[in-house]
Amino acid sequence: PAVEYELEAPFSIEYHDSIGSTNDRARELASEGATDVVVLADEQVGGRGRLEREWSAPSGGVWLSIVTRPDIAPAQAPLYTLAVSVATARAAREAGVDARIKWPNDVVVPVGEDGEYRKLSGILTEMEGETDRVDWIVVGPGINANIDTDALPEGATSIRDEVGDVDRRRFVQRLLEEFDRYRTDLEAVVPAWRELALTLGQRVRVERATGEIVGEAVDVTESGALVIETEDGQETVAAGDCEHLRPV
Numbered sequence: 610p611a612v613e614y615e616l617e618a619p620f621s622i623e624y625h626d627s628i629g630s631t632n633d634r635a636r637e638l639a640s641e642g643a644t645d646v647v648v649l650a651d652e653q654v655g656g657r658g659r660l661e662r663e664w665s666a667p668s669g670g671v672w673l674s675i676v677t678r679p680d681i682a683p684a685q686a687p688l689y690t691l692a693v694s695v696a697t698a699r700a701a702r703e704a705g706v707d708a709r710i711k712w713p714n715d716v717v718v719p720v721g722e723d724g725e726y727r728k729l730s731g732i733l734t735e736m737e738g739e740t741d742r743v744d745w746i747v748v749g750p751g752i753n754a755n756i757d758t759d760a761l762p763e764g765a766t767s768i769r770d771e772v773g774d775v776d777r778r779r780f781v782q783r784l785l786e787e788f789d790r791y792r793t794d795l796e797a798v799v800p801a802w803r804e805l806a807l808t809l810g811q812r813v814r815v816e817r818a819t820g821e822i823v824g825e826a827v828d829v830t831e832s833g834a835l836v837i838e839t840e841d842g843q844e845t846v847a848a849g850d851c852e853h854l855r856p857v
């Protein structure tokens with residue numbers, strides 16, 4: 610295999626040199642009853658973003674999906690996404706990258722002072738369950754690790770282009786350790802997230818199927834929704850309703 614993923618993290622690892630989408634494989638494992646499993650790949654040929662968008666995932670990246678079965682309500686699931694974004698940003702920072710979080714699900718590297726950024730990582734969260742309780746949740750972060758930015762869509766960056774290649778085994782180990790810590794202490798997620806957020810304090814435009822909102826991003830709620838101060842007062846946007854968020 611391209612990477613030896615013998616980890617000490619409290620998850621078992623299923624590694625693939627190449628796969629369609631780690632989230633698809635993780636969903637399959639989840640529906641068979643698996644938990645605390647991580648599907649990892651060097652390359653994905655059918656990587657997925659949110660809202661049926663494509664995710665480019667050439668060899669050299671860190672493409673993974675975490676399967677867990679937490680005792681939480683679906684409304685708390687966005688906290689799992691935030692927890693993984695904190696874990697990803699921390700692992701990237703330890704590798705020397707100036708990683709920050711762009712609400713709701715991106716880890717980015719700021720460029721200049723005006724809120725612009727390049728995207729280092731995105732997260733796709735999927736789940737199944739009842740209205741009051743999640744059955745399983747799959748959180749899938751993709752990180753542009755040891756990849757030339759030329760091989761990625763415009764607006765992307767990679768760990769290689771920021772600081773040089775990273776030890777992927779160590780990176781994944783740190784990401785999973787951090788995630789494991791926050792999933793057992795969900796109240797700590799939002800405070801940790803705020804410290805790394807690029808979005809807070811920015812004037813932003815959020816596009817939703819139901820229309821756009823422009824204003825200053827002032828906070829996230831305890832379930833991970835973004836609070837925006839507009840001319841007409843405060844509005845709250847759930848992560849799932851956000852199609853695009855841009856600084857304006």
Ligand code: BT5
Binds near residue numbers: 673750762
């Ligand atoms: C995301 O979607 O940012 C979630 C991406 C999740 C990918 C991981 S990899 C492991 C797991 N398995 C999967 O199949 N998926 C997850 P979204 O917010 O919709 O952003 C998608 C947009 O980001 C695309 O429309 C492109 O513009 C851009 N993009 C695509 N590939 C990229 C890349 N490698 N780096 C940066 N930007 C990219």
